[in-house]
Amino acid sequence: MTHPRHRWWRRAKRAAFAVFLCIAAYLIVRAALSIDWQEVRKVLADLSASTIAIALGLTALSYLLYTGYDVAARTYAGHHVPTPRVMAISAIAYAFALNIGAAVGGAGFRLRMYAREGVTLGRITRVIGFCVATNWVGYMLIAGVLFAIGTVVPPPDFPLRAFGLGSGAALRAIGVVLLACAFAYFVACHVTHGRVYHVRGHHFRFPTPRLALLQFAMAATNWTLIGLVCAQFLPQVGDAQVIATVLLASVATALAHVPAGIGVLEAVFIAMLGHRVPPAHLVGALLAFRACYYLLPLLIAAAGYAWLELASRPSSTSPSVAKQ
Template structure:
């Protein structure tokens, strides 16, 4: 996943470009430099990869296994679409559920392949604006979606990392104890979010003349549950492609580690990052050819095939928006979120 977005605070009008000018300058140069370093390392090791073995592993997959993995990947994308339904419930905008879901699914497919600014933010903003929603409402939806994804990540990754099922490479600079502490911190952040939603329930803030507020604690729990299930589905597809050669918990842990590395590495679709992390953490458990075959199949089924579906959905959404222009006041009502039933 996925998910390759950075997590903002949910109810803000714009994604924070915050920090001191020094931090902005560091961030502007540090991330591209890190990306180039990672890319150089990947290219330097590319000739060591058993590509012939990977091709043989791909050819050995039965149609049934590939179809089952595709079904899991499709279910994950469909579940991600529910993130924007959470935003719809919270903001009480008037778009039909199917349209909100389709916008989220389309954006996710582009997000995975082209980066968060294109899919996660820009495409969502365009499609929701075409539907008649104002900027504040769109920002809340995007913020809640990103928060849902990464809070669910923190819940699942916290449990996996704190349990110690993922063994770091011996050359890793992060010790086993520090890794488990990181997992515990992630769990505490997820719990803190739910507690904050409970403590600040009903409290509102003014943003550009609109009232915004945190979700209810019940909706916060729904966020965690839906996102945790989505990360579990992603790992299930990879586990199936690996043929059960490593325990599911380990497959899940490696996927979570690869996902967070992909976030901080500015390479579209995390190209090569997923493969590098899996090779580093599982090279002693799975033959390199079989591992690369599973990774290539996963990238095709989870990234490339949904992109084709996303393109079709995007065209359909644009045509629907052209045929059904929104009323002037649609999506601009100032409403408080209802209680979750």
């Protein structure tokens, strides 16, 4: 029988999520009605070849760095898939995760591709858990620093001010909390390394402190590269402010569960930077960012996945029957 406190907590989470979706929908509709779409097309047409080239180069660096998550996860999980194949699996899963969601893209495609390499289900889940942890501990580090130093101050009409979450002081406090969480993770890796924890039939352990430092370095750098890709299309805004806004938008996207964060990303940027950059310019910049960082890699990933499916030999071990 479900405890009344648990039922209350579930209802509270549903209510909070509903409020969040309403706010996001309001921001999206308000932004769409205020945008001059002819101006958006002009912004896209005026992009220089050098800007696009730099953005594509940074995108390639970001995806290359992301493949390091899975390479490091191989040490943590203890499988023996060759490095080039691990990097291909990682890049493909990343592109699909960004465009169709982490559960299907990041986890689902990894399960499929690693299983074809003969990796057991237990090790695959450890790879997935390690990569997810890497992504978010790096987020906590870079977002914690940028928020804590006051890189972004929401405009006076920011919708969440009514809830006490839209002030510079609130963001600085959130930054401090994020840094504390990142530090707590590293301490846990140092203190508890070697211990195995069992939770609801699953077991896990924290990585070594050296692996934890590698997680922080890779993910914090990758989040910075993502922000710099976007910043190429918004030269009128400082790089640090664009990176911090990308970080805020990424959380909103994760909460909304909208594939590729369509509309949510744009709404957050307009809410945070619309007082400095015309909405049409923001939308044009974000469309260019999506084309470079989301759509082009997705096309390449789709082709790469098709090649892996054709080139890989069916494994005798599938995730449905593998153990360990």
